[in-house]
Amino acid sequence: MGVRNLLPEDAEQLNLGFTFGGNGxxxxxxxxxxxxxxxxxxxxxIVAYPTGNLHQWAMINVGRVIINGADVSLSSETxxxxxxxxxxxxxxxxxxxxxxxxxxxxxxGHQLPYTPRHSGSARAALEVSQLQFAYTLIWSGARYSNGYNDTAYRMGGYADHGISLQRTFPTRFGSFSIAGEALNLSNRNYEIVRNYPMPGRSYRITLSIHY
Structure with a gap:
């Protein structure tokens, strides 16, 4: 949702990164x-927050925000x-x-709304020829639905687990693949946005064609 008097952000950013990789x-x-x-x-x-309609978010300015953080990732192919x-x-x-x-x-001095202090993800995929089996995990720590971090606005953390099985078929004209997925295996109706629970366990089949 547009706001006429929304001001542009002005930021000072300091970043320090380190990457190490290779072949073992x-x-x-x-x-x-x-x-x-x-x-x-x-x-x-600029902070987005939900209105009465989940598909319509409003934007506001927060005068001064101090952000400190760290991102860590590890990946491998074995x-x-x-x-x-x-x-x-x-x-x-x-x-x-x-x-x-x-x-x-x-x-x-309170945490911005819908901003977890802790979050993460994990993925493992076993690939045998044209067949791939994968497991994914997305998790988030507690957040608050309001800029005032009172317990009344606290939203608990959640973890979303999923598995998938995919088979790729090469052809003379490219390839096509078919995948089956099971989403939200724990069947929890967790909330990313307050009062809008996510669907429970669900299943999906996808057909992809690559030329």
Whole structure:
């Protein structure tokens, strides 16, 4: 939803990153470790928040925000046999995004709404010839639905697990693949946005054609 008096952001950003990777030998085809540390000072930070309609979000400015955080990721490709590969990866993020606009306000020094301090993901895929079986995990720590971090606005963390099985068929004109997925295996109706629970366990079949 547009806001006429919305101001542009003005940010000072400091980032320090490190990446290490390589080849571990005949069985460890590839590995990579990446970490990023960041410190941001933002004036008029633009924050989106849900209105009465989930498909319509409004934008507001938060006068002054101090953000500190770290992102860490690790990935690898391992050759288990001549025809079997294991792809794996994990990531973790920590973010402190605090409202430092007005010390007289009750939300001064509080975390921005819908911004978890801790979040992460993981994925593992076993590939045998043209067949791939994968497991995915997305998780988030607690968040608040309001800029005032009272317990009444606290939203618990969640974890979403999924598995998939995909088969690729090469042809003279390219290839096509068919995949079956089971989503939200734990069948939890967790909320990303307050009062809008996500659907429980579901299944999906996808057909893709590549020329």
């Amino acid at each position: 030998g005949s069985w460890l085809q590839q590995f990579s470790f990446t970490t990023d540390l960041f410190h941001n000072r933002v004036k008029n930070k 050759s288990l046999t001549e025809k079997m590969m294991l792809h794996a990866g994990v990531s973790y993020s920590w973010q402190s995004a605090l409202d430092r606009t007005d010390p007289r306000q009750v939300n001064y």
